[in-house]
Amino acid sequence: MNSLILEYLWRDLCEKYTADQELITTTFADLQEHYTAKGRHYHTLTHIRTMLSSAISHEEMIRDKDAFLFAIFFHDIIYKATAKDNEEKSAEKAVKFLKKIEFWEDEIAEVERLILATKSHPLQNNTPDTDLLLDLDLEVLGAAPEVYQEYSNNIRKEYAIYPDLLYKPGRKKVLLHFLDMPFIYRTELFRDKLEAAARENLNNELATL
Structure with missing residues (x-):
């Protein structure tokens, strides 16, 4: 999956909920900027593309596809090796964007929960989507x-x-x-x-x- 396909998937996902092309474009640019930042070697766009490609390959296993895909896009947007709150800050950025596009409130909570699960990798009380997301990660x-x-x-x-x-x-x-x-x-x-x-x-x- 190349960068053009990645952007196409992002736009296709966002355009279900907003017609604000400037917001879609600037947020994708923000994602790119973070995932290509100096010091990133594994937590990069390649990791996001790999997870998205695998998610598409296992689409039949996903219950809440759009929330799942948004979680993949945002789950490592904040990543500093010296920090202990990367997932929390990544979830905050996701929630902020999703509120702007008026994503459903319960779905926003689902995206936040999925992202936070990548921090602790809980063994219990998971949903099928959580289990799959962690396996892809x-x-x-x-x-x-x-x-x-x-x-x-x-x-x-x-x-x-x-x-x-x-x-x-x-x-x-x-x-x-x-x-x-x-x-x-x-x-x-x-x-x-x-x-x-x-x-x-x-x-x-x-x-x-």
């Missing part, structure tokens, strides 16, 4: 070894401010968090397809720390 963990290695390298670049002495223990904690879960993927489809590969990739990276 973590799909790279079960990718081919060379793709996972590129992901791991890019995450390290995003945390370049930290020396190995600080980065490695923190990264190890993250990896163990996922490995200690009863399962990494929430949907049966992704679990069957990617769980074993994800655990192998995580263990291989863990061995290097």
